[in-house]
Amino acid sequence: MNRITVLLADDHTIVREGFRQMLGMEANIEIIGEAKDGREAVALALKLRPDVILMDLAMPHLNGIEATRQVIKAFPTARILILSAHSDDAYVAEAIKVGAKGFVLKQTSSQDVCRAIGQIHAGQTFFSPSVAKRLALLNPTRRTREGAMVAKARELSSRETEVLQLIAEGSTNKHIASELSISAKTVEKHRASLMAKLAIHDTAGLTRYAISTGVIENRVQNTTS
Amino acid sequence: MNRITVLLADDHTIVREGFRQMLGMEANIEIIGEAKDGREAVALALKLRPDVILMDLAMPHLNGIEATRQVIKAFPTARILILSAHSDDAYVAEAIKVGAKGFVLKQTSSQDVCRAIGQIHAGQTFFSPSVAKRLALLNPTRRTREGAMVAKARELSSRETEVLQLIAEGSTNKHIASELSISAKTVEKHRASLMAKLAIHDTAGLTRYAISTGVIENRVQNTTS
DNA sequence: GAAAAAACGGGGGAAACACCCCATGGCTCA
DNA sequence: TGAGCCATGGGGTGTTTCCCCCGTTTTTTC
Numbered sequence: 001m002n003r004i005t006v007l008l009a010d011d012h013t014i015v016r017e018g019f020r021q022m023l024g025m026e027a028n029i030e031i032i033g034e035a036k037d038g039r040e041a042v043a044l045a046l047k048l049r050p051d052v053i054l055m056d057l058a059m060p061h062l063n064g065i066e067a068t069r070q071v072i073k074a075f076p077t078a079r080i081l082i083l084s085a086h087s088d089d090a091y092v093a094e095a096i097k098v099g100a101k102g103f104v105l106k107q108t109s110s111q112d113v114c115r116a117i118g119q120i121h122a123g124q125t126f127f128s129p130s131v132a133k134r135l136a137l138l139n140p141t142r143r144t145r146e147g148a149m150v151a152k153a154r155e156l157s158s159r160e161t162e163v164l165q166l167i168a169e170g171s172t173n174k175h176i177a178s179e180l181s182i183s184a185k186t187v188e189k190h191r192a193s194l195m196a197k198l199a200i201h202d203t204a205g206l207t208r209y210a211i212s213t214g215v216i217e218n219r220v221q222n223t224t225s
Numbered sequence: 226m227n228r229i230t231v232l233l234a235d236d237h238t239i240v241r242e243g244f245r246q247m248l249g250m251e252a253n254i255e256i257i258g259e260a261k262d263g264r265e266a267v268a269l270a271l272k273l274r275p276d277v278i279l280m281d282l283a284m285p286h287l288n289g290i291e292a293t294r295q296v297i298k299a300f301p302t303a304r305i306l307i308l309s310a311h312s313d314d315a316y317v318a319e320a321i322k323v324g325a326k327g328f329v330l331k332q333t334s335s336q337d338v339c340r341a342i343g344q345i346h347a348g349q350t351f352f353s354p355s356v357a358k359r360l361a362l363l364n365p366t367r368r369t370r371e372g373a374m375v376a377k378a379r380e381l382s383s384r385e386t387e388v389l390q391l392i393a394e395g396s397t398n399k400h401i402a403s404e405l406s407i408s409a410k411t412v413e414k415h416r417a418s419l420m421a422k423l424a425i426h427d428t429a430g431l432t433r434y435a436i437s438t439g440v441i442e443n444r445v446q447n448t449t450s
Numbered sequence: 451g452a453a454a455a456a457a458c459g460g461g462g463g464a465a466a467c468a469c470c471c472c473a474t475g476g477c478t479c480a
Numbered sequence: 481t482g483a484g485c486c487a488t489g490g491g492g493t494g495t496t497t498c499c500c501c502c503g504t505t506t507t508t509t510c
Contacts, residue, residue, distance in 0.1 A: 012310065012331035014338065018243015085237065106237035113239065157456060170429040172496065186458055204395040207432040212443050218433050382486060397466065411488055417469070
């Protein structure tokens with residue numbers, strides 16, 4: 001019996017315990033290590049050489065993306081399954097870029113996680129449905145004729161980023177137009193391009209995106225008493 | 226034997242499954258319900274009347290703070306234990322203010338969560354060590370002289386906060402209306418009140434405010450390209 | 451040197467939002 | 481017992497957004 005060896009990296013003790021319970025009951029999966037931050041994950045990955053690494057994104061000291069990058073660099077055949085609370089484009093795209101083989105959400109049931117682990121181990125990829133949907137929208141099949149094609153997430157143009165920032169700061173199209181000395185119609189066009197590229201269709205979503213990617217700052221100060 | 230009945234509210238399936246496994250093994254705890262967002266938590270709390278409610282803070286549609294406020298209002302003897310990934314002062318203070326009896330971090334082991342549940346059920350409070358430490362620092366007698374009342378910004382009502390969260394999540398007035406089973410006109414009214422109280426006059430601004438005050442989560446971080 | 455983006459501009463229309471007006475009933479607080 | 485806030489609902493109006501359609505010019509990329 002060849003059980004799939006798994007390294008578990010998540011800073012929440014409860015999540016690790018839960019996984020150990022849930023996955024431990026699966027006959028074909030064996031958890032051979034646990035890490036509670038990214039640095040530990042890298043160290044254990046290189047030491048234990050697990051078949052699959054289940055890696056949380058939000059971890060202290062070293063986040064899941066960086067940890068993945070470092071593991072892949074030192075251990076290129078590592079198969080890493082990202083676990084995240086959110087399906088933000090930026091994270092998914094980044095995770096794929098640094099070499100993760102799959103992306104599952106924490107809303108996923110452990111059964112599906114088991115399936116994902118099996119699939120990853122078998123050399124395939126696995127993405128939660130909502131992640132896959134976003135991926136499809138994100139990639140306008142940009143293929144180079146060299147056969148090899150790097151599915152590259154469409155990046156925002158500098159003008160679009162500029163407009164995004166102003167939108168997130170609360171400006172209207174008309175105000176942005178006068179700010180940039182272009183017509184309001186053009187601003188609308190940029191806004192539409194933004195929404196198409198990001199698959200976000202409302203101002204609130206654009207604002208959240210702008211904040212999460214650092215296009216604007218949004219630091220806290222008061223705490224509603 | 227009287228087992229402690231517990232309602233579990235967390236939007237992550239994996240966390241709920243983990244808890245069910247870990248707590249289910251405890252002889253004196255019985256999980257009688259699960260909710261995957263705040264509104265479900267409120268409904269189930271009133272229907273099931275559990276001894277203890279284990280409530281996550283970051284949940285869609287209605288966050289843990291608002292859910293706690295609503296449960297306590299309709300069911301004042303409810304004993305609620307907050308579960309959170311972060312120990313931010315603002316969250317802890319707010320949780321206590323709305324009537325939570327304890328605050329544990331997701332880094333906590335399930336054994337400690339069991340202890341917390343027992344303690345809460347016994348009429349005491351429970352705070353994770355790092356939370357308790359912050360609490361001590363946070364509490365240098367906030368009381369000003371009676372009547373002092375310096376220009377206090379009007380606080381948002383519970384309903385307004387609820388609407389704010391949904392706006393920041395990207396819902397339209399119409400969608401919020403059907404979500405809350407009220408008329409779109411009333412949602413508009415709440416939105417207008419929000420804007421008047423906060424002196425913010427656009428959706429982007431409301432979204433930034435919601436994020437900066439923790440009404441919704443916005444996964445920030447990550448640089449690298 | 452052709453193809454693809456980027457940046458620019460516009461028409462028109464449906465939906466959503468923002469800001470006025472109005473009202474009822476409940477609750478709390480001084 | 482009012483004053484004040486909260487939650488609910490409605491009418492109306494103008495603005496803004498969002499989504500189609502249609503162009504041009506310049507720059508970048510293959």
